[in-house]
Amino acid sequence: MEIETLLDGLNDKQREAVAAPLENLLVLAGAGSGKTRVLVHRIAWLLGVERASPYSILAVTFTNKAAAEMRGRIEALLGSDPGSNHRGLWMGTFHGIAHRLLRAHHLDANLPADFQILDSDDQLRLIKRVIRGQNLDEKQWLPRSVAGFINGKKDDGLRPRDIDPLGDPVAKTYLRLYQIYQETCDRAGLVDFAELLLRAHELWLHKPHILQHYQQRFAHILVDEFQDTNAIQYAWIRLLAGDRNHVMIVGDDDQSIYGWRGAKVENISRFLSDFKGARTIRLEQNYRSTATILSAANLLIANNAERLGKELWTDGAEGEPISVYAAFNELDEARFVVGRLKAWKDEGGTLDECAILYRNNAQSRVLEEALMQERLAYRIYGGLRFFERQEIKDAMAYLRLLGNRGDDASFERVVNTPTRGIGERTVGLIREAARDQGLNLWQAAIALCERKVLAGRAASAVSQFINLINLLERDTDELPLHVQIDRVVRQSGLWGLYEAEKSEKGQSRIENLEELVNAARTFSPDEAMADLPPLTAFVAHAALEAGESQADEFEPAVQLMTLHSAKGLEFPLVFMVGVEEGMFPSQISAEESGRLEEERRLCYVGMTRAMRKLYMTHAESRRLYGKEMYHRPSRFLKELPSECLEEVRLRTQVSWAQPVAEQSRFNPRLTQESFNDTGLRLGQRVRHAKFGEGVVLNYEGSGPQCRVQVNFDEAGSKWLVASYARLEAL
Ligand code: ATP
Ligand code: MG
The missing domain is CATH 1.10.10.160 (Arc Repressor Mutant, subunit A)
Known part of the structure; x- marks a missing residue:
């Protein structure tokens, strides 16, 4: 292995870290300064130059995806050099590595082989x-x-x-x-996530001979994203390292974003005192982002008080300003993003160069729909797409049953969700009866109740379920779709089920259910489904969305993800959406200084994912979680230097909605400009002879072709041809 190859493409500081003598080392540096690159080169260096055995190396990454990528990069660096076989290398997340250990030593960990x-x-x-x-x-x-x-x-x-x-x-x-x-x-024989780590730690504590074995094996330990390790992970590494092994950690205190899950950024300083002779190397050159993006991110993070302090500069191009778009509402925001993506493609870019980052998973739905409408391939990273989420599938199963009692999959899904005393045994009997008599599950359930085959309690639970579905259909049939769905979600007990969870996850499920109602409100079936009853059309629409639109693995696709899961990644074009007070920072974080700082770090992480171009958008009104909200632009936007920003203004003929904030920067007000000929404006209240009162949400086309979308209070959302609709402005 040529030493030069391993040091190629590294600056002096990076080389110092890669070629450091065998010692404990902290690489502390800001985003995009090549920490992960240094880690990869260091592994290759250990293998190629120090002639370390691959079996002596343990590398911890933050996600499985990162581990796979790292492996690929090491392979690329070492090529086919026969002396540098890296197969025995252990590389993975803390959880993955703990799992591997417990499998290998399940007896010593007091676990059955098939835990x-x-x-x-x-x-x-x-x-x-x-x-x-x-x-x-x-x-x-x-x-x-x-x-x-x-x-x-x-x-x-x-x-x-x-x-x-x-x-x-x-x-x-x-x-x-x-x-x-x-x-x-x-x-x-069940092991939860936290237990994996704890057991692996106890394995070290209680079985000295096993610890000793691994201490002798892993002479080289490397950890990426160290700022987000928790207490048990730290203790685990500490024990494994003992007094003889060498640990290299890389991290950035400004990117510590998992404090809410027990991560301790203090572990960085603890490392320096606990690990003998530990040395710090700081990397200060950023290779990822344009000078504009970088200086804006640096200025933002300077607002945090508790920092270890780092410099970060680039000699790269100035680049374009960060574009800030004040959207009228979340639909306008999504269409703006999609418009820019199309322009990126038209100019020769590819979709996999692009990412859309948001604070909460529920924000993805509107974006997904806009992408789908324009047939842009997308992939949701590190999470399920909207219509595949558990609570949404639960709700959809109820809706499907309303329309079709013979939908066995839906029947099975919700017959005991929320729990109503219909156990596996009862469901088994229903299944059996259905099979024997050639019925669907619904019919079989009714038959079993009528013939009094089921035990008293089970029978009454099953007939209650049957009544519930019948009643839901009867009572909600005539209602507008979104009201109908809202009723179903509540009366079925799903709402109560998730509301009772009172935690982040439960909260996010409730938010998603609200978002479903919201989706129904603005749903307008496309041509092919225009004649179907609204519920049937909506169900079909959801099934199509869940089944098909996710890009397949090899197709270039826009990546959608939360800001949290974007850590460590980079993209030429990045959109950060929903940059509004109350969303980002979230309401709760805004009130607590510690959490506000973590939120600001999250903003720093988001911005520094962008290599060439960054868009940040906020909407003046947003329907999310079923509520209309009016948000001011995020304080984070105000913390950015104005010379790095440009406000996007769309000309009237270009598009659907007007940018706002024309008086002073980020001063929200509803757009007043009328669009062509119609005499209407976005946000205006109108009356329609049949549908009653509503608010103008959106429009497309112009002149006699102009269609407007109105969100009617009772009838829900409709697209109408403006020249026929005779909307009366209120
Ligand atoms: P983060 O904090 O976001 O995890 P990082 O510090 O790990 O970032 P890397 O992902 O390793 O940074 O590197 C950022 C980008 O800069 C990558 O595209 C990498 O290939 C490139 N890079 C790093 N060092 C150099 C260098 N010396 N010369 C050219 N490009 C470099
Ligand atoms: Mg990194």
């Missing part, structure tokens, strides 16, 4: 059962909070026996639930 991993949904379900088993009220002992308690303790390395409730009855109950939950998991 199963509990994902967070499974964990919640199990916790619920434990709470009920203790005759406790789920409303008082929220499963979410219990899960939070258990996971938090595990992240801190604490078992029930290590916790002293100090006579506090509430703490005692939490503790008991933790204990029973854990016993249940142990009996069933």
Whole structure:
């Protein structure tokens, strides 16, 4: 292996880190300064120059995707050099590595060979059962909070026996639930995410010979994104490193964004005091972004008080200003983004160079629809697409059953969601009857009730379910689609089910359900479905969206993701949407300085994903979670230097909505400009002879062809040809 090849394409500081003697090393540097690149080159250096065995290297990455990428980069660097086979290398996330260890040493970890991993949904379900088993009220002992308690303790390395409730009855109950939950998991051979890490740590503590084995093996430990390690991960690395092994960590305190999940940015400073002779190397040149994007991001993050302090410069091009677009509403925002994506493509760019970043998952739906309308391939990264999310599938299953009782998959999905006492056994009997008599599940359920085959409690639960569906259909049939869906979601009990969770995840499920109602409100079926009843058309539309639109793996596609999952990635073109007070920073974070700083770091992470061009958009009114909200532009926008920004203004003929904020920068007001000929303006209240009153949301086309979208209070959203609709301005 040629040394030069390994040091090619690195600056002096990076070389210093890559070629450092075997020692403990911290690479502390801002976004895009090549930390991950240094880590990859260091591994290649260890293999190629230090002649380290691949078996002696352990590399920890933040996501599985990052691990795969890293492997590819190392392969590219080392090529086919026969002396540098890197197959034995361990590379993965903390969870992945812990899992691998536990599989290999399941006996020593007190686990059955076939132990199963509990994902967070499974964990919640199990916790619920434990709470009920203790005759406790789920409303008082929220499963979410219990899960939070258990996971938090595990992240801190604490078992029930290590916790002293100090006579506090509430703490005692939490503790008991933790204990029973854990016993249940142990009996069933189940391991939750936090348990993976804790067990792997205990393996070190309780089985010195195993620890010793790995200490002797992993002479070189490397960790990316170190600022987001939690207490147990730190302790695990600390033990594994012992006094002899060498640890290289790379990180950026300004990108610590998982504090809410137990990550401890202090681990960076702790490393320097705990690890013998640890040295710090700072990288200061950014290679990713234009000078404009970089100086704006630097200025933003300077508003945070608690920082280790770093310099970051670039000798790259000045680049274009950051474009800020004040959208009229979220539809306008989505169409703006799509318009720019099309322009990017027309100018020779590809879609996989582009990313759309948002604060909450629920924001993706409107963007997804706009992309689909324009047939732009997209992929949702690190999350499910809107219509594939659990709560949305639950709601859709109810709606499908209303329209078609023979939909067996939907029947199975919701017959006991929320739980109504119809157990697996009963469902089994229904299935059997259906099979034997050639009926669908719905018919079989009715038959079983009529013939009194089911036991008393099960029978009454099943007939209640049947009545519920019949009633829902009868009572909501005549209502506008969005009102109908709202009723179904609430009366079916889905709403209550998720509302009771009272946690981030439960909250996000409720938000998604609200978003579903919202989707129905603005839904207008395309031509092919125009004659169907609205519910049928909506269900078909949702099924198509869920099934087909996600780009296949090899097709170049725009990536949609939350700001959190964008960490470590980079894209030539980035859109940050919903940059508004109350969204980003979120309402809760805005009120607490610690959380506000974390939110600002998240903004820094988002901005520094952009290589060539960054758009930041905010909407003056936004219908999200079923509510109309009026947001001011985010304080983060105001913290950016004005010389790095340009406001986007669209000329009237170009598009559908007018940019606003014409008086002073970021001063929101509703757009007043009328569009061609119609005499209407966006946001205006109107009356229609048949549909009643509503608000003008959107328009397309011009002259006699001009169609306007009106959101009627009762009838929901409709597209109307302006010249026929005889809308009366109010
Ligand atoms: P983040 O903090 O976002 O994880 P990072 O510090 O890990 O960023 P990298 O992803 O390693 O940064 O590098 C950012 C970009 O700069 C990559 O495209 C990388 O290939 C490029 N880069 C890094 N160092 C150099 C260099 N010396 N010369 C040219 N390009 C470089
Ligand atoms: Mg990185």
